[in-house]
Amino acid sequence: MSPKQPKLPWYKDGVKFQCQGSGKCCISRGEYGFVYVTAEDRRRMAKEFGVPTRSFTSKYCKKTDEGYHLIEEPGRSECLFLENNQCSVYKARPTQCRTWPFWPEFLNAKKWRSEVKNFCPGVGKGKLYDPVEIETIMRSQEASDNSKK
Numbered sequence: 001m002s003p004k005q006p007k008l009p010w011y012k013d014g015v016k017f018q019c020q021g022s023g024k025c026c027i028s029r030g031e032y033g034f035v036y037v038t039a040e041d042r043r044r045m046a047k048e049f050g051v052p053t054r055s056f057t058s059k060y061c062k063k064t065d066e067g068y069h070l071i072e073e074p075g076r077s078e079c080l081f082l083e084n085n086q087c088s089v090y091k092a093r094p095t096q097c098r099t100w101p102f103w104p105e106f107l108n109a110k111k112w113r114s115e116v117k118n119f120c121p122g123v124g125k126g127k128l129y130d131p132v133e134i135e136t137i138m139r140s141q142e143a144s145d146n147s148k149k
């Protein structure tokens with residue numbers, strides 16, 4: 001009898017994704033409210049602004065038990081860096097924005113269907129990400145989740 005083959009993930013044939021610039025993932029929604037920023041994210045963004053990391057952090061970030069996140073402006077549900085549906089800091093954007101939509105919590109078929117597939121217009125378009133690329137991105141988000149404190 002041959003050994004049991006491991007079950008292949010639902011994304012075994014890859015997933016197409018290309019940002020369509022909808023800005024939907026830049027708007028606070030339920031449990032996905034904050035844009036978290038790691039120390040590396042804050043350094044990169046501060047450099048983009050040409051200011052010391054400490055100044056960037058005190059002006060644009062807030063710390064909670066979960067770690068640093070971008071501040072939210074009163075009465076505004078979208079990210080403070082979203083301007084005319086475009087990210088104004090795109091080159092330096094935080095890791096969680098770079099790794100969308102391949103977040104660890106979404107690499108579950110049910111979650112993917114309910115939280116991402118019908119939500120994000122970029123899914124199913126453009127570049128085909130193979131499983132290795134998807135898992136590499138997912139791990140980079142996992143590392144970011146672990147280092148945001």
Ligand code: SF4
Pocket residue numbers: 025026027035079080081082083086087088089090093094097
């Ligand atoms: S930093 Fe840019 S990509 Fe990330 S949520 Fe804000 S506007 Fe969107």
